[in-house]
Structure formats: C-alpha cells, structure tokens
Amino acid sequence: MKKLLSTKMGFFAIAVVLFWIKTYSIYKLEFNLGVSGAMQEFLLFFNPLSSGLIFLGLALFAAGKKAGRRIIVFSFILGFILYANVVFYRFNGDFITLATMMQTNNFGSLGGSILDLMAPLDILYLLDIAILIVLYNKFKSNWRTERLQFRKPLIVLAVGVIAFGVNLGLAEKDRPQLLERAFDRNYLVKYLGAYNFMIYDAIQSVESSRQRVLADSSDITEVENYTKYKYAEPNPAYFGTGEGKNIIKIHLESFQSFLIDYELHGEEVTPFLNSLVHDESQDFTYFDNFFHQTEQGKTADAELTTDTSLYGLPQGSAFVTKGDNTYQALPAILEQRQDYTSAVFHGDRKSFWNRDEVYRHLGINEYYYDSYFDMSEENVINYGLKDKPFFEESIPYLQEMDQPFYAHMMTLTHHHPFILDEGEASLAPAETGSGTVDRYFQTARYLDESLEQFFIDLKEAGLYEDSIIMIYGDHYGISQNHNRAMAEIIGEEITPLKNSELQRVPFIIRIPGVDGQGINHEYSSLVDVMPTMLHIVGIDAQDYILFGTDMFSEDHKAFVPFRNGDFVTEAYSSINGIFYDNVTKEVVEEPTEEMMEMKETVLHELELSDKVLNGDLLRFYTPNEEWEPVNINDYFYGEPEQHPAK
Structure with missing residues (x-):
C-alpha cells in the first residue's frame, strides 16, 4: 500500500475507490431507487466507476503535486454535488436538475426546511476527503515533480468512457428506450448514476431551448x-x-387526501373539511379519486396545471424556465369572455417561483403578496404568512375587487417542515418518531381551523352565497423517504402501488344554486380543473389547447398520468413499468393490449405537453375570433401604495 501511495497514479486509484464506495453507499442509504433484480443491482454498483475515472482523471493532467490537490478538490466538489442531492431528495424524493439550480431566488425562503433535512451523522460523508488529505500530506514528498506522460490520463479517460459505454449498453438492454423516454429521474440515476444524469439533464436543457428556436406554426x-x-x-x-x-x-x-376523515388520538384531524365532504345539505361535491401531477415545481406546477391544463415540465419549474411563454390561461379567458377580474393572494415574496413575471403572462390582474399583509414576527413562520392572519387580512381585498372575480388563495403554513409557534397547535403530534410525519397532522389541523374561520368571514362579508368555492390540494406533503412512519400511520406497508394511491389530494367544489353530488368517485386530476371550470361558467373548452377534460362530463377521460410516465385508472395502475390490479393489489403478469395502449397514450400526452412548453407553441395558436393574445404590459404588480384601491 505504501508503494502504491508513493505515486500519483496510486493516490488517484485510492481516490477513485473511495469515491466509488461513498457514492454507492449513498445510493443505498439515502435514495429509494426501486432496484429490482441482479442486473439493476449490478448497474447501481457499477455506474459510479465511469464518473470517478472521468472527473477525477481530469486532475491527472496537472503537473507535480497539483495533481494531488486537484484530485482532493474534485472529490470534494463531486461529494458536495451528491450531498446536495441527498438533502434535496430527503424532502422532494427527487434529484436536482439544471432547471432547479436556476431557481436560486427561491432559496432565501427555504432556510428552515434545508436545516431540518440535514442530520448530524451527515458529517461522515466527508470521511473520504479527510482520508485523502491525510494520505496526500503523508506521501506527496515521494511523488515525482514532473507531469505524468500525456497518454496516462488519456488512457484513464478512455477507460472511463468505455466503462460508461458498457454501463449504458447494459442499462438499455434492461430498460429499452431509457434515454428516449426518460420521464423518471429515478430510473436514470439507478441505471446511469447521479453524475451522468446531471450531464444528461444539461443536454436536455440545451435541447429544450433549441426546440423553441426551431418551432413553427x-x-x-x-x-x-x-x-x-x-x-x-x-x-x-x-x-x-x-x-x-x-x-x-x-x-x-x-x-x-388521506387526512380526510383521519383520526389521531381519537380526534378528527380536519373536522371542518370533513363536514364539507359529508355535508347533509348537499352543497359540495368531493372528488375522492383526485390526484396531483406535480414534479420539481411542486406548488408552481400545481398553479400552472390548474390554470392552463398543461403538465409541468419533467425537470425544473415552467414558472421559472418558461415564465415568458405565451399562455392561454383561465384568468385571461375569464377576463376576455366574461369580464372577470383575477387576483392571486399569497403571503410570501413577490418573486418567489418567478410569480411576479409569469402571472402577467397568465393574465392575472392583481397580485397580493407579502407587502400587502402584516408580516410582523408573530404572523410569520416557515415560508411566510400564517394561514389564519392570511385569510383574515385577505377579506378586505376580496371586498374591494370588481365582481365577478377569480381569486386564488394560496395557503402556506402546512408546508415542510410543518412547524407552528408554541401554543398554536390544537392537536398533539403523532408518535411515529419521524418529526416530519408527526408534525404534519398539527399543521393540517391549523389549516383546517383557518379555513373554517375564512368561511365564516366570507359569509359575514356577503361573499359566500354568490361564489363558486373550489378547494384543492397541490401536491404531497409526506415523501417516500418517510415510508416507515407512514406505514405506521395508515396501518399498511407502503408499496409502489400504495405510494401512487397516496398521491390523492382533495378536490371539493360548491356551485351556488346547484345541488352537490356528495362524494364523486371519478378518477381525475389537476389537469382537469380548467376545462371543468370553463364549462361551469358556460365557456366551451373545445376551442382551447387543454389536456384535461371536464370532471362532470359523462365523457370525462378517467385516466391520470403522472409526470414521470406512471398512471392510474379505476381498474389498474402502471407504476415503475409494472402494472397492478387496483382491486387485488397484485402485479399483472401479462398486461392486456388495452393496458399497453393506455401506456402509449399517457407517454404521448406528456410528450405533446412538453412540446407546447418547450416550443412555446401557443404563440402560433388562436383559439377563436374573440381571443386576443395577452399583453403583459397591461399588468403591473406594484407595492401597496401604488395599488389603485389604496
């Protein structure tokens, strides 16, 4: 070993091995990649090798002891990238992409969440760097000062490329069309590795930009x-x-949706929402098989999908990367067709998720952000304004709006890491041992209480009776990283199928003067909201480019695509490439022709939606003679003193 470490190539070999061990260990300890079978396990083990050889091999071109120092620096950078993915994955169950790294203006609001996701034992992920520093200082005096022969680092890089070629060939054999239909980042990391995925993602981002340039009518x-x-x-x-x-x-x-009717410590977690679901006066309709379809954009994806009936992007947030696209969104259509005034109410920074820019493209008239609310210390926690003061302070603004209006009220308190100030929790936490899961029920109760008071305030303000009220969940709160605790909560193992079932979020709607249906079991999702709302107000959705369908229609298309290419229907689900019978919960060993055709339909639909966003294709489409493209210069979101109502 001493003889090996007395050379730069020996030190390099040790660095590659440490990098390999560290990366594979993190794969196994931190990421839920759904590995099944000997081939996938081998590829998971094998894929760090090519990255280690190529990235660390670049350091070998340096002269003398610089090569050793660069190996250490490159190892640290690669380790930092991997650890950033660990922290990101602990909440999002996903990997960082180039698009998410572009969203740096959001990071200021994430401090509490990030710290909560870090653990003391994470310091062990620096062990390889510490070992390399010790070995470098001990053996660098034995190294030759001249630069390595040029062919040696070239051979290392060539071996790295060959290793990647073998890796990719085996991956494509186990998962055909892996790169062509790469909707699921878990698949890419599992088969190709975290670092190779980042290169692939960068290439895809460039390709996305190219699509807009080359698109035509x-x-x-x-x-x-x-x-x-x-x-x-x-x-x-x-x-x-x-x-x-x-x-x-x-x-x-x-x-x-699992929160609806859920009891903790013998108490209903959300008694007010439960009362709407089971309302004896039949004012409300609750869709209990309604699913979110968000990806890395999370809340912003939900906003995009409900107001445009387009899917979010597979990487990053369209609000950030496609914020200046042409849209034909619900607020603009309502304004042009029925003279609606639209507004978004959100107790966070104006620019979070690029909202102050993209809202102009959606045709939103007013934007009430943090400057419009009392953001004193007692009113703020975690991401921004607490829900109770948020709803209370929004009432006067609603009363000032020209009617009819379309008002989007965005809550914040029930967000990871699900914390409340002392004395604000009216429900004891769960007792699973997972802080995230245990606190989740307390902030859900707080949200439920704030919503109940908002309904009371709406009635007192004279705004309740003549308003359509739509309530929906934007995305999951508990990721797959908390499956152990969630299994304890729901009393069953969290299988891949069960996890897909947990992606249900509530959709509850009241239409004045119309009897509700109580509980509607139709399978539906965020993408169906816009066509449903258009039809309720009497605007035919047929003119517009919409990927969803009216949830009340007898012809509603009751299949739910997820952003990663999985999907669910009433009878069966396709999860991670495996079909399940929804009744028996068993794997369907021989999928029917109908199932395979549905899978192709889902992938085709997602591809078409991506084409619309990446190519900015709506700039080439005119829905009808009445349509006028949104002029963003007509929309301005100033500070309160600049607001016309002030």
Whole structure:
C-alpha cells in the first residue's frame, strides 16, 4: 500500500475507490431507487466507476503535486454535488436538475426546511476527503515533480468512457428506450448514476431551448388534433350554472387526501373539511379519486396545471424556465369572455417561483403578496404568512375587487417542515418518531381551523352565497423517504402501488344554486380543473389547447398520468413499468393490449405537453375570433401604495 501511495497514479486509484464506495453507499442509504433484480443491482454498483475515472482523471493532467490537490478538490466538489442531492431528495424524493439550480431566488425562503433535512451523522460523508488529505500530506514528498506522460490520463479517460459505454449498453438492454423516454429521474440515476444524469439533464436543457428556436406554426397541429379528439362534451346539468359567479379557489398546501376523515388520538384531524365532504345539505361535491401531477415545481406546477391544463415540465419549474411563454390561461379567458377580474393572494415574496413575471403572462390582474399583509414576527413562520392572519387580512381585498372575480388563495403554513409557534397547535403530534410525519397532522389541523374561520368571514362579508368555492390540494406533503412512519400511520406497508394511491389530494367544489353530488368517485386530476371550470361558467373548452377534460362530463377521460410516465385508472395502475390490479393489489403478469395502449397514450400526452412548453407553441395558436393574445404590459404588480384601491 505504501508503494502504491508513493505515486500519483496510486493516490488517484485510492481516490477513485473511495469515491466509488461513498457514492454507492449513498445510493443505498439515502435514495429509494426501486432496484429490482441482479442486473439493476449490478448497474447501481457499477455506474459510479465511469464518473470517478472521468472527473477525477481530469486532475491527472496537472503537473507535480497539483495533481494531488486537484484530485482532493474534485472529490470534494463531486461529494458536495451528491450531498446536495441527498438533502434535496430527503424532502422532494427527487434529484436536482439544471432547471432547479436556476431557481436560486427561491432559496432565501427555504432556510428552515434545508436545516431540518440535514442530520448530524451527515458529517461522515466527508470521511473520504479527510482520508485523502491525510494520505496526500503523508506521501506527496515521494511523488515525482514532473507531469505524468500525456497518454496516462488519456488512457484513464478512455477507460472511463468505455466503462460508461458498457454501463449504458447494459442499462438499455434492461430498460429499452431509457434515454428516449426518460420521464423518471429515478430510473436514470439507478441505471446511469447521479453524475451522468446531471450531464444528461444539461443536454436536455440545451435541447429544450433549441426546440423553441426551431418551432413553427405547423408544430401545434398535432397537439390541437390530440386535444380536440380527447375533448369531453359538457354535462348539461352543470354547463353555465356558475356564469357570472365569483370564483374563490383555495389552494391547500401539501395536503393529501388521506387526512380526510383521519383520526389521531381519537380526534378528527380536519373536522371542518370533513363536514364539507359529508355535508347533509348537499352543497359540495368531493372528488375522492383526485390526484396531483406535480414534479420539481411542486406548488408552481400545481398553479400552472390548474390554470392552463398543461403538465409541468419533467425537470425544473415552467414558472421559472418558461415564465415568458405565451399562455392561454383561465384568468385571461375569464377576463376576455366574461369580464372577470383575477387576483392571486399569497403571503410570501413577490418573486418567489418567478410569480411576479409569469402571472402577467397568465393574465392575472392583481397580485397580493407579502407587502400587502402584516408580516410582523408573530404572523410569520416557515415560508411566510400564517394561514389564519392570511385569510383574515385577505377579506378586505376580496371586498374591494370588481365582481365577478377569480381569486386564488394560496395557503402556506402546512408546508415542510410543518412547524407552528408554541401554543398554536390544537392537536398533539403523532408518535411515529419521524418529526416530519408527526408534525404534519398539527399543521393540517391549523389549516383546517383557518379555513373554517375564512368561511365564516366570507359569509359575514356577503361573499359566500354568490361564489363558486373550489378547494384543492397541490401536491404531497409526506415523501417516500418517510415510508416507515407512514406505514405506521395508515396501518399498511407502503408499496409502489400504495405510494401512487397516496398521491390523492382533495378536490371539493360548491356551485351556488346547484345541488352537490356528495362524494364523486371519478378518477381525475389537476389537469382537469380548467376545462371543468370553463364549462361551469358556460365557456366551451373545445376551442382551447387543454389536456384535461371536464370532471362532470359523462365523457370525462378517467385516466391520470403522472409526470414521470406512471398512471392510474379505476381498474389498474402502471407504476415503475409494472402494472397492478387496483382491486387485488397484485402485479399483472401479462398486461392486456388495452393496458399497453393506455401506456402509449399517457407517454404521448406528456410528450405533446412538453412540446407546447418547450416550443412555446401557443404563440402560433388562436383559439377563436374573440381571443386576443395577452399583453403583459397591461399588468403591473406594484407595492401597496401604488395599488389603485389604496
């Protein structure tokens, strides 16, 4: 060993081995990659090798002892990148992409969450760097001062490229079309590795930019034909019943449907929402098989999808990377067709998720952000304004709005890491040992209480009776990283199928003067919200490029694509490439032709939505003669003193 370490190549070999061990260990300890079978396990073990040889091999071109120092620096940088993914994955169950790294203006609001995701034992992830520093200082005096022969680092890089080629060949054999249909980042990391995934992601980002430059008006034709074919005729019993009514859209942060009717310590966690679901007066309809479809954009993805009926992007957030696209969004359509005024209420920074820019492209008239609220210390926690003061302070602004209005109310308190100030929790935490899961129920109760008071305030302000009220959950709050605790909460193992079932979020709606349906079991999702709302107010959705269909329609297309290419239907689900029977929960060993066709439909739909966003294709599409493209210069979100109502 001493003889080996007395050379730069020997030190390099030790660095590669340490990098390899560290990366594979983190794969196994931190990431839930769904490895199954000997081939996938081998590829997971093998894939760090090519990255280690190539990235650390670049340091060998340096002269003398610089090569050793660069090996240490490169090892640290690679380790930092991997650890950043660890922290990101602990909450998001996902990997960092180039698009998410571009969203640096969001980081200021994430401090509490990030610290909560770090653990004291994470310091062990620096062990390899410490070992390399000790070995370098001990053996560098034995190294030759001249530069290595040029062919040696070239051979190392060539071996790294060959290793990657072998890796990719075996991966494509086990998972055909891995790179062509790479909707799921877990697959890419599992098969190719975290570092090779980042290179692939960078290439995809460049390709996405290229698509916009090369797109032309002919590219929208295929999309238009598909959405027209998928279109569902409105239900006559609901079409136009909400015309001229205010729309109050309440966005429940991180709220999953398993909370409905769930009891903890013998108490209902969300008694008010439960009362709406089981309302004896039949005012409300609750869709209990409603799913979110967000990816890395999370809340911003939910906003995009509900207001445009487009899917979020597979990497990053369209609000950030496609914020200046042309959109034909619900707020703009309502304004042009029925003279609605629209507003978003959100107790966080104006620019978070690029909202102050993208809202102009969506045609949103007013934006009430943190400057419009009392952001004193007692009113703020975690991501921004607490839900109770948020709703209370929003009432006067709602009263000032020209009617009919479309108001989007975005809650914040029920967000990871799910914390409340002392004395604010009216429910004891769960007792799973996972702080995230245990606190989740307390902030859910707080949100439920704030919503109950908001309903009371709406009625006192005279805004309740004449308003359509829509309540929906934006995305999951508990990721797969907490499966052990969640299994204890729901009393069953969290299988891949069960995890997909946990992606249900509530959708509850009240239409004034229309009897609700109680509980509706139709399978539906965020992408269906916009066509449903258009039909309720009497605007035919057929003119527009929408990937969802009216949830009240008898022709509603009851399949739910997830952003990674998985999907669920009433009878069966496709998760990680495996089909399941939803009744028996068993794997379907021989999928039917219908199942395979549905899988192709889902992938095709996601591809078309990506084409719309990446190519900015709506700039080439005119829905009807009345449509006027949104002029962003008509929208300005100034400080309160600049607001016309002030």
